[in-house]
Amino acid sequence: MELASLSANLLLVSFIAYLVATMFFGGAVKGTNSEATYQNNRWGNIAIVITIIGFISHLGYFVLRWIATGHGQAPVSNMFEFTTAFGMMIVGAFILLFFIYRTPSLGLFALPLAVIIIGYASMFPRELSPLIPALQSYWLTVHVITAAIGEAILAISAVAGLVYLLKNIDLTKKSKQRFWLESVMFTLILVVGFILSSSTFAVMGYEAKFTYVNQNEQQAQVVYNYPPLFGMNEYESLTPDKMTPLAEMPAIVNGKTLTTLVWSVATGIVLYLLLRLILRRPVATLFQPFAKKANSQVMDEIGYRSVLIGFPVFTLGALIFAMIWAHEAWSRFWGWDPKEVWALITWLFYAAYLHLRLSRGWEGKKSAWLAVIGFIIIMFNLIAVNLIIAGLHSYA
Amino acid sequence: MSKITCQCGHENPFGTVLCERCGRPQTEEAKKSKLIDMRYEGSARRSQTYKKSIVDKIWNFFSSVKIGVSIIIVVLATSAIGTLFPQKLFVPAVREVDIAAYYEKHYGTAGVLYYKLGFYDMYNSWWFITLIGMLGISIIIASIDRVIPLYKSLKKQRTKRHVSFMRRQRIYGLGTVADADMSMTKAEEKLKALRYKVKTEDGAILAERGRFSRWGPYVNHTGLIIFLLGVLLRGLPGFYVDETLWLREGETRAIPGAPGYYLENNQFILDTYSKEDDAVFSQAIDRVGTIVSNYQSDVTLYKETESGLPGQSEQLEFVKDYSIIVNKPLNFDGFNVFQMDYQLDELKSMTFQLTEKASDTSLGEFTVDLINPEPTYRLGEGTYVELKDFYPDFDGMEDGEPKSKSPIPNNPAFIFKMVTPAKPDGEMSFVEIRHTLETEMNDYKATFLSAETRDATGLVIRKDKTLYILLLGGIIFMIGVAQGSYWNHRRIWIQKGEGDELFVAGHTNKNWFGLKKDLDKVKDFANLPLYEDRQDAESSSDEVKGDNS
Numbered sequence: 037m038e039l040a041s042l043s044a045n046l047l048l049v050s051f052i053a054y055l056v057a058t059m060f061f062g063g064a065v066k067g068t069n070s071e072a073t074y075q076n077n078r079w080g081n082i083a084i085v086i087t088i089i090g091f092i093s094h095l096g097y098f099v100l101r102w103i104a105t106g107h108g109q110a111p112v113s114n115m116f117e118f119t120t121a122f123g124m125m126i127v128g129a130f131i132l133l134f135f136i137y138r139t140p141s142l143g144l145f146a147l148p149l150a151v152i153i154i155g156y157a158s159m160f161p162r163e164l165s166p167l168i169p170a171l172q173s174y175w176l177t178v179h180v181i182t183a184a185i186g187e188a189i190l191a192i193s194a195v196a197g198l199v200y201l202l203k204n205i206d207l208t209k210k211s212k213q214r215f216w217l218e219s220v221m222f223t224l225i226l227v228v229g230f231i232l233s234s235s236t237f238a239v240m241g242y243e244a245k246f247t248y249v250n251q252n253e254q255q256a257q258v259v260y261n262y263p264p265l266f267g268m269n270e271y272e273s274l275t276p277d278k279m280t281p282l283a284e285m286p287a288i289v290n291g292k293t294l295t296t297l298v299w300s301v302a303t304g305i306v307l308y309l310l311l312r313l314i315l316r317r318p319v320a321t322l323f324q325p326f327a328k329k330a331n332s333q334v335m336d337e338i339g340y341r342s343v344l345i346g347f348p349v350f351t352l353g354a355l356i357f358a359m360i361w362a363h364e365a366w367s368r369f370w371g372w373d374p375k376e377v378w379a380l381i382t383w384l385f386y387a388a389y390l391h392l393r394l395s396r397g398w399e400g401k402k403s404a405w406l407a408v409i410g411f412i413i414i415m416f417n418l419i420a421v422n423l424i425i426a427g428l429h430s431y432a
Numbered sequence: 433m434s435k436i437t438c439q440c441g442h443e444n445p446f447g448t449v450l451c452e453r454c455g456r457p458q459t460e461e462a463k464k465s466k467l468i469d470m471r472y473e474g475s476a477r478r479s480q481t482y483k484k485s486i487v488d489k490i491w492n493f494f495s496s497v498k499i500g501v502s503i504i505i506v507v508l509a510t511s512a513i514g515t516l517f518p519q520k521l522f523v524p525a526v527r528e529v530d531i532a533a534y535y536e537k538h539y540g541t542a543g544v545l546y547y548k549l550g551f552y553d554m555y556n557s558w559w560f561i562t563l564i565g566m567l568g569i570s571i572i573i574a575s576i577d578r579v580i581p582l583y584k585s586l587k588k589q590r591t592k593r594h595v596s597f598m599r600r601q602r603i604y605g606l607g608t609v610a611d612a613d614m615s616m617t618k619a620e621e622k623l624k625a626l627r628y629k630v631k632t633e634d635g636a637i638l639a640e641r642g643r644f645s646r647w648g649p650y651v652n653h654t655g656l657i658i659f660l661l662g663v664l665l666r667g668l669p670g671f672y673v674d675e676t677l678w679l680r681e682g683e684t685r686a687i688p689g690a691p692g693y694y695l696e697n698n699q700f701i702l703d704t705y706s707k708e709d710d711a712v713f714s715q716a717i718d719r720v721g722t723i724v725s726n727y728q729s730d731v732t733l734y735k736e737t738e739s740g741l742p743g744q745s746e747q748l749e750f751v752k753d754y755s756i757i758v759n760k761p762l763n764f765d766g767f768n769v770f771q772m773d774y775q776l777d778e779l780k781s782m783t784f785q786l787t788e789k790a791s792d793t794s795l796g797e798f799t800v801d802l803i804n805p806e807p808t809y810r811l812g813e814g815t816y817v818e819l820k821d822f823y824p825d826f827d828g829m830e831d832g833e834p835k836s837k838s839p840i841p842n843n844p845a846f847i848f849k850m851v852t853p854a855k856p857d858g859e860m861s862f863v864e865i866r867h868t869l870e871t872e873m874n875d876y877k878a879t880f881l882s883a884e885t886r887d888a889t890g891l892v893i894r895k896d897k898t899l900y901i902l903l904l905g906g907i908i909f910m911i912g913v914a915q916g917s918y919w920n921h922r923r924i925w926i927q928k929g930e931g932d933e934l935f936v937a938g939h940t941n942k943n944w945f946g947l948k949k950d951l952d953k954v955k956d957f958a959n960l961p962l963y964e965d966r967q968d969a970e971s972s973s974d975e976v977k978g979d980n981s
Contacts, residue, residue, distance in 0.1 A: 377514060
């Protein structure tokens with residue numbers, strides 16, 4: 037148990053390190069005027085050192101947890117473990133690209149993304165869990181780690197794309213692009229809304245228990261960690277002192293998921309509106325000054341380069357290794373399981389990105405938008421496919 | 433069609449944009465442009481040249497990247513729709529009516545629509561397969577259309593390029609240096625140190641690196657085509673076996689799809705994690721409940737001896753003992769046997785007692801084997817029970833007749849004829865597990881005493897000769913995609929102009945940042961003129977000011 041708690045502390049250290057490093061990257065960007073001075077600036081150097089310390093601590097979390105489980109496979113077998121590892125790999129991918137291009141603007145946006153992702157991961161059960169038979173294979177380690185590294189490198193492409201867009205979209209005038217950029221900001225705020233509301237009720241220790249009748253007309257139990265807005269089908273409360281649901285849902289709708297969703301979205305909207313009230317302009321404008329110093333050409337290049345580096349890794353991990361393992365564990369290399377299909381969709385999407393860029397000259401804004409959409413697909417595969425669409429990969 | 437003769441004297445194929453040899457623009461459009469389009473080296477591609485006949489039109493359709501990307505997007509979008517609700521494959525129903533009802537029950541109106549539009553079996557639909565086929569054709573034609581002319585023009589390129597070619601490159605510089613010859617010599621030295629292949633000709637340098645990366649896309653496309661062909665081959669008989677086998681403990685059965693092989697199930701084991709042995713996981717076990725740690729079938733594989741007649745189980749030869757667990761299939765002769773499913777505590781046999789109701793005295797016990805029941809059970813002189821009918825999986829009455837849902841003894845029901853010396857004509861009784869039905873009042877009854885159970889294992893037998901083809905396709909794809917992504921084709925041209933004037937130009941298929949870094953090193957070492965990146969308005973000024981190295 038000691039190993040496990042030490043590992044949890046290391047994760048906390050890395051979380052804080054990323055936050056601090058973000059501020060130093062901010063200082064690096066703020067304090068410089070031109071591209072030349074911006075590259076080897078003291079703030080930037082401190083920031084990358086802190087990032088690396090955070091990354092090493094994060095790696096420490098990973099290794100200790102690996103040892104603590106004792107089942108021999110890497111700790112990537114449920115939502116918390118995978119998402120945390122994914123955050124780590126995003127930081128790793130950022131460090132790699134930082135040393136090629138030396139641009140602090142990238143860190144200023146990549147690290148907060150990693151912070152949000154780790155925060156999101158922590159909303160899921162964190163205890164050590166044993167492996168079900170299907171996962172007892174070294175392919176778990178090989179397939180998941182390779183796929184996650186690929187996805188993390190592809191995520192950096194989206195970060196570079198976002199910086200590019202923030203810099204190059206005119207936010208003073210109404211336009212479609214401004215609307216969509218603001219929507220991306222809004223989505224990020226929604227995730228923060230989920231983390232905030234979920235951790236608030238978790239700290240309060242909120243729990244409401246119900247019995248209900250599920251889709252197969254069987255009695256089942258459910259525990260809500262949010263005040264229940266929507267009840268499950270034919271629910272009956274086991275904790276009468278807690279809030280009574282406002283409405284009962286039919287069996288095909290999961291009232292608990294809907295409750296979590298509505299709470300998170302509501303918190304996100306309130307946060308967003310508060311920001312708008314304070315700022316009196318699009319939230320994107322808050323971040324724009326930090327992107328202004330970046331060189332568009334370099335950001336475009338990083339965006340493209342990270343797809344080039346990430347795409348083969350993703351193919352190897354998420355398709356080829358996946359197929360080899362699927363053949364061994366499930367007797368078929370491909371079975372149109374939703375997770376498989378979404379990995380294929382991601383792959384096809386980046387294939388389209390590469391073809392559009394190579395042959396049709398989609399560079400700059402178009403390419404940046406594609407990178408952002410690609411990341412949305414990756415996150416959809418991580419979040420929605422695991423939590424909403426039922427399939428063989430629903431482990432969380 | 434006539435050839436195009438360039439001013440340099442080289443004969444180019446019809447449709448050429450840039451002279452293969454010296455790079456001079458050949459079309460009016462190219463002559464007017466500030467930056468030339470360097471994709472495929474301005475070579476003559478069939479699709480850009482011939483546009484008349486039907487064959488041309490089909491060729492041009494499939495060679496277009498726009499069409500290729502459109503097909504990709506359509507496949508992507510339809511695949512996504514297919515994950516909205518579970519596919520037919522995952523629906524626990526067989527008959528079309530039941531499948532339709534399933535979608536309606538679970539997903540309401542949207543489910544009905546999903547079923548009606550055929551999205552419930554998306555990936556086997558004719559139009560989805562057609563789309564994949566079109567994608568395959570597009571990959572082949574688009575690759576051939578590009579790779580051949582590209583290969584030819586890269587092979588024929590001359591070291592010395594015409595100034596009009598240099599001037600239209602994205603990386604371009606012109607300036608007077610102190611000593612042009614000295615700079616040329618030093619540039620050559622530095623470029624070689626940077627592992628460029630350097631060619632010189634009459635005051636011109638062509639430094640080239642990583643040309644093989646240009647073939648990456650075509651190599652990976654070849655891999656994809658091999659993969660798709662592998663998938664196609666599975667349709668042929670003999671290439672692909674996919675069978676299910678349910679095997680009860682103690683049973684030996686012929687392995688479907690693998691003639692001559694038999695499998696015996698010695699034992700099926702299901703283990704779960706316990707809080708005592710796996711203390712680190714106790715929290716998770718508390719939260720989730722039972723977590724399975726292992727499914728395992730201990731089996732023995734037999735092979736029919738050559739001399740034996742087919743189907744004669746006495747002629748079996750032991751091959752091996754094996755424990756099939758998830759992730760560790762049994763392998764033999766190209767077949768794989770996978771642990772896929774199980775059924776715990778399946779009824780094996782049931783024991784009954786024949787009793788006289790009035791005195792409650794036993795006339796004896798009998799045991800019915802639920803897989804191979806006997807027709808009669810003798811209990812003594814003149815006393816026997818006849819099994820008139822047997823319903824292994826009794827599912828209620830239909831038109832006054834009992835019916836069985838399946839041959840698996842999940843809910844056995846029997847019609848017994850009980851014959852005793854007192855009732856030589858016998859009495860009929862319908863017996864279910866907790867229920868007895870009599871047509872008339874009987875004097876005797878068969879009471880259920882006990883049941884024996886055993887586990888059954890669900891195995892899947894696969895043989896897939898195409899796997900190696902698929903793997904080969906995958907490996908070739910990976911080689912190609914790495915080749916095209918991790919290396920790039922960089923070229924630097926340096927030429928002498930008037931006096932000590934030097935032209936510098938550079939091109940790369942990707943990673944301009946890397947090319948510029950190389951060029952900066954050469955520039956500083958050999959004192960070359962400044963160049964500019966004509967697509968980067970922001971940093972060119974910076975570059976002039978700044979020390980970037």
